[in-house]
Structure formats: C-alpha cells, structure tokens
Amino acid sequence: MEVDARGLSCPQPIIETKKVVDKGAKSLSVLVDNIASKENVMRFAKAMKFDVVVNDTDYGWKLDLKEND
C-alpha cells in the first residue's frame, strides 16, 4: 500500500495514513515532501506501534511503515 501525501497540507497526510492503517494494513509506504508532514506521520506511526524506515528521495521522503510485533 502506498499513500501519496506529497503537497497535501497538514493534517491530511496523517488522516490519509490513518485511513489505510484503520483498514488493517500491516505495512505501507507514505510519500511526503515537507518536514512537518514527515514528522507528523512518524509521530502517528510511533503512536500506532509501527516501525518507520526513512528513505530520502528527490522530492522528500518515502516512509516505510511496518507494524512491530
């Protein structure tokens, strides 16, 4: 699953990520292009007990979220 949150203003990146997580996704990628969105999604992921791997990209970051056991 991939959530393309690039260019969306706060708090849509979190809301769109939450929608996917609420559907039961165990792993997903979130694309973000600004630092506030990146931090927000990472904070959300932590609160939901997901591990986050941050990949730098030309537009910003690809965040790989995986539910931790």
Added chain:
Amino acid sequence: MKISKEKKLLALGGIITGIVSVSLTILGNPTNMGFCIACFYRDIAGALSLHSAAIVQYVRPEIIGLIFGSFIISIVKKEFKPRGGSSPILRFIISFFVMIGALVFLGCPFRMILRLAGGDLNALVALFGFIGGIVGGALLLNKGASLGRSYKQSNIEGSAISVIFLALLSILLFIPSLLKFSTSGPGSLHAPIIISLIGGLVVGSLAQRNRFCMAGGVRDQFLFRDSTLLTGSVFLFAAALVMNLITGNFNLGFSGQSVAHTDWLWNFLGMALVGYGSVILGGCPIRQTILAGEGNSDGAISIFGMMAGAAFAHSFGLASSSNGATVKGMVATVVGFVVITAISLITIYNKKREI
C-alpha cells in the same frame, strides 16, 4: 517514562515564547497581546489605510520578525522550500473568514492562550469553540475534503512575502509618514520597535524549528492520543501564567478584561470559525505566517486573505468591541461557516466524481 527530545524542545520553545509574550506586554503592547497574529495583521492593514478604524493602526514589527525568523532559520537549516499552488483563491477566502472569526472573538488562537494565562475566562469559552471547530474541520477532511496538492515553486515566489515585509519594515523605519499610526486605543500601545522585532524573530525561529501548532496539538490528542504537539501550547500557557502572576497582570474573571467582550456565544462561535477554517487551511494564523516565511506561498496567500478580512471587518463594522459582537459580525460569522462548509463539500463531491 522517557520524554522525547521533540517534546522537550516544544516545552522549551513554549516557555520562551510565553516569557517573550508577557515581556512585550510589560514593555508596551496591549494587555494579553504580547502576540496576536490576527490583531497584528489587522493593525498592519490599518497602518496601510486598508481600513480606517483609527484605534487599530500600527505596523507590528512582531509580524515582520516572525516571517524573517522563519525565513532565515529555514534557509540556515536547509528547510526553505518554495511550495504553493494549492487552491490559492479558496485559501484567500477561507483565511478571510478565519480573520472575521478572530475579530468577532478578538484574538487568534495564540492570543486566546495568552488571554487565558491572564485570567480572562472568556478565552476559556473560546477554547471550547476552537476545539469544536477543529473537530468539525477534521471530520470534513476525514470525508475527503482537500484544497489539493501544492507544488514546487521558484525561489523568488517563495521569498516574495519576506521581501514585501522587508519593504514594510523599511517604510516603518525610514518613511513612517506613509503610514497611519493610532494615537489612542490598542493600536497606540506597543513595545519599542526593536524589541518587538527581536521578540518576533525569536518566536518565529522557535516556531519554525519546533512546528509549534495549536490546532495540531488538539488534533494529535484526539486522533491518536499523542500529546507531543500540545506540549508547546501547554508550556506557553504555563510560562505566560507564571509571568502574569509575578508581574501582577493576572486578573481572573469574565468582565473588565482588556480588548475583550463577554458575549459568550460569539466568543465561542468566533473562535469555532477560526478552528474550522484553520484545519482546512492546514494551520492557524501563526502557522500560516511561519509557513509563508519558509517559502510556502499558500501561507503567504493566507496572510493577504487575513489582511483583506481585517480590512472588511473594520470597514463594514464586523469586528467586535468591548461592548460585544455586532449584528453584522454575527451574520458574517454564520456566512463564514456556510462558505467554508460549501467549499469543503464541493471538494469532497469533486473527488468522488473523479474516482
């Protein structure tokens, strides 16, 4: 429990911001108005003769400092990213009504916290309205409302707003005769220019670094029980409260508050409109200001929308006074809710049609 670094930074930022805010009041700003982003844009609009309410005209250097603080620190930290193009006109309109809501209450979310820290219980009523507005706006976003994506812009587009405010600072310092200055009322009360400017720079740099956001704090708490962002507002409140108690500026109650009214319904609804619009915009007035400094031209459009809203509010008698809300202001608030709801519903409808 381990306290995250992010939380500590927000707490420290909140404390410094609280101290700076009350210090500005002691040095001349109106009561509980160390910072009021909405009031300050209103004053700037007045100084530029965009409205003619004689008591609220002054170029507030705090605003210039906030924008520069964010601009400079974002360049230093390589976070200056020109972005824009997410429904600029809709953002202008929503910001316009956010300003109307703020002037019906008499303060932005930042000043609401400062008023609360000064013992003004009208701000508590407004806080409930603000939270209600945020929840309402978040429900719309959850249904798919969106102003659309922003895209990469040129450096000149991203820095234009900072250049405009640099020009404004130059006019204030070197050709003040072009501007209007209140001789009485809130506009006449201000700290020395240099102090206000430094205060703005400090708070602007901090807010850029720690993504200080009042609406975001409430949102995280409700959405996934995370109190990180809320920490900033809580410590801002606590620091300002302590400062007010020490300096004897704490005055608990509803009546007799400075630049405030006791019309509870309109304090509630005014700030509800601010919360509602701010969530759709992606940040309250201070966040839009900081975003503008970082190169976000959608934030810059918001600033112009707010200034236009302030000009209309004072030219058409929509703004409240210490006597309470005006009938025109009440009508404008309701219109604001209708317009923002309509915009959001139309974006939801359009999105569904695309799928």
